[in-house]
Amino acid sequence: MSDQALLEVKELKQYFPIKGGVFGRTVNHVKAVDDVSFTVNEGETVSIVGESGCGKSTTGRAILRLDNPYSGNIYFQGEDLVSLSKSQMRKKRKDLQIIFQDPYASLNPRQTVSQILEEAMEIQKVIPKKDRRKKITELLETVGIGAHQIDRYPHEFSGGQRQRIGIARALSVDPKLIVCDEAVSALDVSIQAQVLNLLKDLQRKFKLTYLFISHDLGVVRHISDRIIVMYLGKIVEVADKKSLFNQPRHPYTQALLSAIPSTNITERRERIILTGDVPSPIDPPAGCRFHTRCxxxxxxxxKEEPKLMSVSGSGYQQVACHLTEESKA
Amino acid sequence: MSLTKEESILEVRNLRTSFFTDEGEVKAVDGVDFSIEKGKTLGIVGESGSGKSITSLSILRLLQEPVGRIKEGEVIFKGEDLLKKSKKQMMAIRGNNISMIFQEPMTSLNPTLTCGEQIAESIRIHQKLNKKKAWEKSVEMLKLVGIPSPEKRAKQYPFELSGGMRQRVMIAISLACNPELLIADEPTTALDVTIQAQILELIKKLQEDMGTSLMIITHDLGVVAEMCDKVAVMYCGKVVEYADVKTVFTDPKHPYTIGLLNSVPKHDEDVEGDLAIITGSVPSPFNLPSGCSFAPRCPSAKEICHATLPELAETSDGDKVRCWIYTDQWEKEGEAVSRHE
Known part of the structure; x- marks a missing residue:
């Protein structure tokens, strides 16, 4: 791991228009991601956690420009991805890949495994045609799929194997950054553990950087170096793994951690139960977005929106909360 | 033992349910035994395809016949075998004595009826109340499950509510007739953790207030640890371990249970290095291995495991486990043999 920033997201906003009225004009916006900034260093695993609708997946998609961001900048190795043309961006995706949640929906059912991987290589022109077959076999072996299965179709594989194919596809173009959008959420625990170990292995082997998007804090604790907690389109806390799990500062992070049912049956912790639901991102609450449930x-x-500020401690930790700010002053 | 039998509200004995497909028979539930004591909570845990949901559907006889069929067994509810009841008798039991909460609150609620109407429907059928009384009761139920402004919500349709609210409505429907047994099939799987915590808390509280017995089907070991008194771990249609919750989490016996517990990434524990894993994957239900179904993935499997299926037998401390390791036979066997497929 180095301190060299590979990805820098600055003031990213992703608003989706809501059309309405007789003329189909934009009447309002869903503020899915609202002014988010963070960096990911080379070789690091940064996770974004949060509940449904917090904007974690939208952030991941905006970075790859699968949806063009509303405003903000995304610097990848110093180059602003937002300023690239469509075809330039397509070339750039050689370095930025994504693994999706649903291994059933993200593979073309009419292509064999080797065709799926070859298509990615063809688009990015990474490997000469004659060497591709060999490379595909190697890749599949790396992710734990035998060479004899190379000409099979996705439906012939189990969920865990399909996710391995998705990983192999992402790896086929030799990327630097992989966005894992709930990459293990659809898998059973025993299979999930296998895929998580594989991802860690591959990171060591290919010096990959991961942006890991997940709602599962157990998985996140296992895989990440740093963690970003999002709530309703905003970052509420960023910290290294140790600080976040041992000393969560934001009331939302604290509630989130305490809400997870624990398998530790001998030690029962006090639980913070949040009341109510997450408010609508169309018209988010003024001030701190969490104040309605805090x-x-x-x-x-x-009244006032808290800014993300560093807190003193042993590690790296930033919190957007008036409480920590006031206790400091 | 006779004492616990008297107290048990539900007893499932040697239940076998199969699906008859074009490709052959799938033994989804293959000889399952367990019981639920009055007022207590049983958790059935297992991965996809272990037969946990089919077990619950079999108990309520909600299988799609003739594809799915209960071949054998007894489901004793308060001393009577549910498998011997007529369709009409079953209808009187479902929703009244035994009710069920499903995973997906959007697909299991009727989108064309208001929430209030859906709760009132079951009250009118089972309790023979008139329309007005049933409506009042349904508003009362919504209040009980913690829905703010219940009068207003009762007139709304499911799509107007959030996922957590919809699950509350499901709970209101299932508890409206004050059932003796509630079966919850992955009740919180579709929900976010903070909402899951609310719903689990609610189920626990209502269970205490109403004295309902509960059967929870889940893949989430955390939910089991929080909610259950007893646990049945299922693998490939069979119960492989059946013990009280504390034993399962502190002193698991079956290699599958041990593997399962080790492969969960814990949010409240530091894990350095790789997660412990169970190698391979669940075998195809059309082609189950002979002997113990877990043997091909089991690190300690010996020749006997691949050849003969062990019984669900009681260990010295009263728990039940289906594994050769805990039998006298084990020592006589040779070295472990792995037969990965």
Whole structure:
């Protein structure tokens, strides 16, 4: 791992228009991601966690420009991806790949495994045609699929194997950064553990950088170096793994951690139960977006939006909360 | 043992359910035994295809016949075998004495009826209340499950509610007739963790207040640890371990249970290095291995495991485990042989 920033996201906003009225004009926006900045260093695994609708997947998709961002900059190795043309961006995706959640939906059912991998190589022109077959066999072996299965169709594989094919496809163009969007969420635990170990292995072998998007904090704790916690389109806390799990600062992070059912049956912890649901991202609450559900909210939280600020501690930790700010002052 | 039998509200004995497809018979549930004590919670845990959901559908006789058929066994509910009941008798039991919560609250609610109407429907059928009384009761139920402004919500349709709210409506429907047994099939799997915590808390509280017995089907070992008194671990249609919750988490016996617990990434423990894994994958239900179904993936499997299926037998401390390791036979066997496929 180095301190060299591979990816730098600056003030990223992703608003989706809501059309309405007789003329189909834009009447409002879903503010899925609202002013998010962070960096990912080379060789690092950064995770984005949060519940449905917090904007974690939208952030991942915006980085690859699968949906063009509304505003903001995305620097990859110093180059702003937002300024690239469509065809330039397509070439750039050689370095940025994505693994999707659903291994059933993200593979073309009419292509064999070797065709799936070859298509990626063809588009990015990474390997001369005559060497491709050999490379495909190698890749599949790396992810744990035998050479005899190379001409099979996706439906002939189990869920875990299909996810391995998705990983092989991402690897086929020799990328630097892989966005894993809930890459292990659809898998059974015993298979999930296999795929997680594989991802870690591959990272060591190919010096990969991961942006890992997940709702499962157990998985996140296992795989990440740093963790970004999002709530309703905003980052509420960023910290290294140790600080986040041992000393979560934001009330939302604390509630999130305490809400997970634990298999540790001998030690029962106090649980923070949040009331109510996540508010709508169309018209998010003023001030701190979490104040409507926060057990510790006070006057200032409803009026003023907290900024992401570093807190002193042993490691790296930034929190957007008036409470930590006031206790510091 | 006779004492616990008297107290048990549901007893499943040697249940076998198969699906008859074009490709052959799938033994989805293959000789399952367990019981649920009054007021207690049993967790059935296993991965996809282990037969846990089919077990619950078999109990309520909700299988799609003739493709799915209960071939054998007894489901004793309060001393009577549900498998011997007529269709009409079953209808009187479902939703009244035994009710069920499903995983997906959107697909299991009727999109064309308001939430209030859906709760009232079951009340009117089972409790013979008139329309007005049933409506009042359904508003009361919505209030009980913690839905704010229940009068207003009762008049809304499912699509107007969030996932957590819909699951609350499901719970309201299932508890409306005050059932003695509630079967919850992955009740919180589709929900976010903070909402899951709310729903689990609610189920626990209502269970205590109403004295309902509960059967939870889940793949989430955390949910089992939080909610259950007893646990049945299923693999390939069979119960491989059946013990109280504390034993399962502190002193698991079956190699599959041990493997399963080790492969969960824990959010409250530091794990350095790789996760422990179970090698291979679940065998195809059309082509189950002979002997113990877990043998091809089991690190300690010996010749006997590949050849003969072990019984679900009681160990010295009263738990049940289906594994040769805990039999007298084990020592007589030779070295472990792996037969990975």
């Amino acid at each position: 057990p510790l909210a006070f006057d200032r939280c409803a």
